[in-house]
Amino acid sequence: MAAGFTGMSETAAKAYMEYINNDVNPLIPSRGSEGANDLSMATHIGLALMGEWDVNYKGKRVPAAQVRKELKLADYHPFGMDGISILSNSNVAEAQSVASVKKAEHYLVKLSPVMIATSLEALNGNVSPYLWHTVETKGWPQGHEAAEAVLANLKGSYLWQKDNKRYLQDPLSFRSAGYILAAAQEELRQAKDLLNSAINHTTDNPIVNTEAKNDLWYSKAEVLDEMRAGKPNVFVNSCANFDNTQLALQLESLTKALIQVMHTSAWRTTQLVDNHRTGLPTYLVANQNKGDGFANLAQSMSGLYAEAMGLTNSVLGYGVPTSIGIEETFSNVNLTADRLSKAVDVGYDIYSYEILHNAQAMDMRKEGGKKMGEGTGAFLQSYRKAVPFVDKDRVFTPDVNNGVQFLKSFGAN
Known part of the structure; x- marks a missing residue:
């Protein structure tokens, strides 16, 4: 409506504005769109404006007619192009895409650099792959941005000091993490550009x-x-302005890149329980602990990892011709957005397993006189308010769940 190409009546725009200004939210099915348009989804907005459906108001699901009466809103009846403009578009899918991309942005931009930095300190890893002159020789988009974001968290870290016991080359899940993060951040940038273009243009027909x-x-x-x-x-x-094939393709690409970031996280976690790799006790068992530490913890992480990999399968182009064969192309952009959102959720789960291991190793290194970086040290301190050091075996499920909540809220303030 704001773009001005819909041909909707001013009455329709005001009716919708009244809902916005009074925090009245029409309830919309979360599933069931081809992506070529959101007929079944957006229709419910029109129904709610007409008082023939339900809305969320003051935290409760209530009939729209009841709310319209309470707010003393005039009856709304679609006129002219109002009806087709309300339902023949892909605005709902674009809204779902915005929400999913914002989740991915937090995971990839705010959280991932500090997570990679903590993994390096947990391992006693080599900063060499992240140095400016190293990254310059590769030349990938976002390469410097990703690497410098990781290193910024390591200011003051013991990793900048010589250590004859430090390996020259770390496993690739540590060594390639910056490049893989850069790839995901570039896919994120492209997704944001497409979304900015989409939401500032019309999707109507x-x-x-x-x-x-x-x-x-x-x-x-x-x-x-x-x-x-x-x-x-x-x-x-x-x-066919409701066609969002470009956006659907980009969201699938972003999902695959994000899961590659997740892949390196899962593999880093498995490396940290090997005393030959870290120089720390096997399974990161504390000296006072008579149990097995993290011996079997990664098995559940492995199951989550498999769940995430299943989300990389393409859903673009699947559909059944409708409207007597007139509508026979599909992007399923809302489904790609939903799968991206689910992938990020699994990503937080995987990171929760990793930070549980990283924090254990970092605390052990601190006991040995090693100093953590400014960013990683503050991150560890905040995490320890949610999940304490493992000094003896315990049920780890609450730790994983608390870790997920910590990670999701990190950097929110």
Whole structure:
């Protein structure tokens, strides 16, 4: 409506504005869209505006008619192009995409650099792959940004001091983590650019354009006269502006890149229980602990990892022709957005297992006189308020759950 190409009535815009200003949210099915348009989803917005469906109001699900009566809103009846403009678009899928991309942004930009930095301190790893002149020789987009974000958390860390026991080359899950994060951050950047373009343009069919170009080679063709609405540069055109194939492709690409970040996290975690790799006790068992420490903890993480890998399968293009065969292309962009959201959720789970191991190793190194970085040290201190050091075996499920909540809220303030 704000873009001005929908042809909706001013009454329709005001009716929707009244809901926004009074925090009235029409309830919309979360599933069931081809992605070519959100017919079954967006229809519920129109129904709610007409008082024939339910809304969320003051934290409760209530009939829209009841809320309209309470707020003394005038009856709304769609007129002209209102109906088709309300339902023939992909606005719901774009909203789902915005929410999913924001989740991915927190995971990849705010959280991942400090997580990688803590893993290096847990391992007694080598900072060499992250140095500016190392990254420069590769030249990948976002390479420097990702590497410098990791190193910024390691200011003052013991990793900048010589250590004859430190390996020259770490496992690739540590050594490649910066490049893999850079790849995901580049996919994120492209997704944000596409979304910014999408939400500032119309997804409607048909569209009304009152400032159409009239000097193109085909502008004088007689067929265009059938599309003009009174003036030479005013048109009503049939289109497929609800097609979001580019966005769906990009969200799938972002999901795959994000799960590659998750992949390195899971593998780093398995490396940290090996005393030959870390120089710390096997399974990170504390000196006073008579149990097995983290001996079998990664098995549940492995199951979550498999769940995440299943989300990389493409759903683009799947569908059944509808409307007597007129609608036979599909992007399933809302489903790609949902899968991205689910992938991020599993990513927090995987990171929770890793930080449980990283924090244990970091505390052990602190006991040995090693100093953590400014960023990683503060991260560890905050984490320890949610999950204490493992000095003896215990049920780890609460630790994993508390870790997830900590990670999701990190950097929120």
